[in-house]
Amino acid sequence: MRRQLERTLWATAFLAVLLAPVLLAPVLHGPGPRDGSSLLSQLSVGMGLLATSMLVCVVVLPSRLRSLTRTLGIDGVLGIHRFVGLAVTLLVGLHIILVVAAKPANVALFDIVHAPNRARTAVGATVALGALVALTVLRRRLQQRYEVWRWVHVALTGSVLVLSALHIWWLNHLVRDTAMRALFTVLAVAALGVLGYRWLWLPLRGPRREYVVRELRPETSTVSTLVLEPRRRDGHRRGYRTLEFAPGQFAWIRLNPSIGAQEHPFTIASSAHVGLWTEFTIRHSGDFTSELRQLRPGSPVWVDGPHGAFTLDLRRCTGLVMIAGGVGITPMMSMLRTLAHRRDRRPHRLVVVARTLDDLLFRTELSQLQQKLDLTVIELLRQPPPSWTGASGAVDEDLLTALLPGTFRRNQLDYYLCGPPAMVTDVLTVLDGLDVPQPRIHTEQFDLV
Ligand SMILES: Cc1cc2nc3c(=O)[nH]c(=O)nc-3n(C[C@H](O)[C@H](O)[C@H](O)COP(=O)(O)OP(=O)(O)OC[C@H]3O[C@@H](n4cnc5c(N)ncnc54)[C@H](O)[C@@H]3O)c2cc1C
Numbered sequence: 001m002r003r004q005l006e007r008t009l010w011a012t013a014f015l016a017v018l019l020a021p022v023l024l025a026p027v028l029h030g031p032g033p034r035d036g037s038s039l040l041s042q043l044s045v046g047m048g049l050l051a052t053s054m055l056v057c058v059v060v061l062p063s064r065l066r067s068l069t070r071t072l073g074i075d076g077v078l079g080i081h082r083f084v085g086l087a088v089t090l091l092v093g094l095h096i097i098l099v100v101a102a103k104p105a106n107v108a109l110f111d112i113v114h115a116p117n118r119a120r121t122a123v124g125a126t127v128a129l130g131a132l133v134a135l136t137v138l139r140r141r142l143q144q145r146y147e148v149w150r151w152v153h154v155a156l157t158g159s160v161l162v163l164s165a166l167h168i169w170w171l172n173h174l175v176r177d178t179a180m181r182a183l184f185t186v187l188a189v190a191a192l193g194v195l196g197y198r199w200l201w202l203p204l205r206g207p208r209r210e211y212v213v214r215e216l217r218p219e220t221s222t223v224s225t226l227v228l229e230p231r232r233r234d235g236h237r238r239g240y241r242t243l244e245f246a247p248g249q250f251a252w253i254r255l256n257p258s259i260g261a262q263e264h265p266f267t268i269a270s271s272a273h274v275g276l277w278t279e280f281t282i283r284h285s286g287d288f289t290s291e292l293r294q295l296r297p298g299s300p301v302w303v304d305g306p307h308g309a310f311t312l313d314l315r316r317c318t319g320l321v322m323i324a325g326g327v328g329i330t331p332m333m334s335m336l337r338t339l340a341h342r343r344d345r346r347p348h349r350l351v352v353v354a355r356t357l358d359d360l361l362f363r364t365e366l367s368q369l370q371q372k373l374d375l376t377v378i379e380l381l382r383q384p385p386p387s388w389t390g391a392s393g394a395v396d397e398d399l400l401t402a403l404l405p406g407t408f409r410r411n412q413l414d415y416y417l418c419g420p421p422a423m424v425t426d427v428l429t430v431l432d433g434l435d436v437p438q439p440r441i442h443t444e445q446f447d448l449v
Contacts, residue, residue, distance in 0.1 A: 003314055006071045014057055017190070020183055021049040025174075044098030045174075051091035052164060056191050058085050059157065063198040064252075066307060073309035074250070074265070075443050082136075089133050092126055118170035125163035132156040146286075147262060161191065202304060203259040210257075213299045214277060216292075219361055223327060225269065225281045226292060228301055243303060246313040247272045247338035248331040248416070248444075251305025253280065255291060264288050267330040267418075267444075268306065271337035272313075278303070281361070283327040310416065310444040311335070317414035317440070319346040321404065323395060323427050325353040325419020328446060329361050332416065340372045347374040349403050351395060353423060355382045378403060395427050400434060407435065415441045 061081040069077055100106050109119035139149050168174050175181045211228040218224045245268050254263040270279035284293045312335050322332040354360045366377050380391040404410045417424050424443050
């Protein structure tokens with residue numbers, strides 16, 4: 001109910017931001033062309049206004065507003081962020097084409113040496129926007145480090161915002177009317193407020209969310225579990241500030257409270273009912289995760305969370321079907337551990353996909369959980385050894401048909417997919433082939449780009 005309300009409120013807020021400038025402009029200026037301006041130039045203004053409001057939405061979406069990630073999930077937030085970002089680029093392209101089509105002499109505005117400030121800022125914003133999209137699309141091909149990509153992405157986004165604001169300011173006719181000026185001020189304050197929350201308030205309030213490492217437990221040669229406990233704070237009522245979360249949610253971890261420090265997302269793997277300790281199971285794949293491996297008991301760690309909507313606590317179903325690839329098993333472990341604490345009686349199914357036998361995680365604990373829960377576990381290896389008698393290859397229709405009940409009961413289950421993007425996409429296709437209802441499928445991909 002609360003989630004539905006939050007969803008409705010966010011949808012209304014985004015719609016209001018998107019439509020207000022486009023709807024207000026004709027009300028103030030009259031519906032038709034004015035001052036001799038052509039329909040094409042009116043259209044170009046409309047496209048520009050829509051692109052501006054969409055830009056505000058693009059900035060707000062990934063700003064870690066907890067209510068937003070809880071409502072849409074991180075995959076949903078980032079999917080919409082990318083989609084709206086591309087739409088802004090398209091609208092800016094159309095805006096420029098229409099500016100020239102309305103008055104061919106406007107081509108001279110591209111000459112940034114002689115052009116007025118309003119045109120220079122527009123060219124600058126367009127170039128920054130083009131670079132932003134190109135770097136995002138080509139990131140993997142360019143093999144750019146995530147951290148470098150992220151800071152370039154943030155810097156380019158800031159440039160697009162500032163240059164677009166200056167473009168509107170220097171255009172003058174858009175901010176001449178008091179109502180329009182008030183609207184742009186509200187949009188600017190909203191964008192600045194959200195950016196201030198994300199880049200100042202969140203990092204600066206870090207010390208209140210300080211944890212210490214209790215233990216770093218190896219799981220395999222490349223994966224270990226980081227156990228954290230809150231740092232004791234004398235001022236707090238009970239001395240500790242524990243992390244309350246729903247099973248399947250994630251948190252951002254940093255090893256340094258300063259504003260520019262690296263911060264990475266990890267799913268909370270422990271039960272939501274354990275209390276004091278919070279566990280994260282982490283594959284040491286790159287620089288940050290390797291740094292985590294060096295942590296010693298007592299080392300400080302800063303946690304921002306919980307975030308995300310990839311949790312069983314937001315929905316009702318008759319049982320769960322969980323399909324996990326590699327370390328994507330972490331949210332499933334949190335859900336299963338929590339269900340065991342709750343003495344859940346529903347039938348659940350878990351497919352664990354791993355590359356080799358050594359990569360299979362939590363085998364012993366999963367057999368213990370099978371004693372406590374009505375849980376079927378299928379382990380599937382992509383590269384099985386000759387002695388392997390279990391499932392191998394890919395998660396396909398045969399495997400899921402054998403695992404799932406008939407169509408009617410199948411549609412009452414909730415499906416949770418987590419793992420590498422390619423695996424999640426493949427399993428989505430299989431579930432689609434089995435006519436599993438879309439709203440029943442929930443995904444989380446351990447990749448933000
Ligand atoms: C919602 C979510 C939950 C996750 N949960 C887990 C988990 O429980 N266990 C686990 O082992 N991994 C998890 N990951 C993946 C984990 O965040 C990355 O593996 C980690 O950030 C890699 O950092 P690195 O510097 O060691 O590796 P790098 O080699 O620098 O990065 C490897 C890849 O990880 C991604 N990545 C890197 N830095 C970040 C960042 N700051 N934010 C987001 N993505 C980044 C990029 O796609 C990059 O290509 C999760 C990711 C997401 C989005």
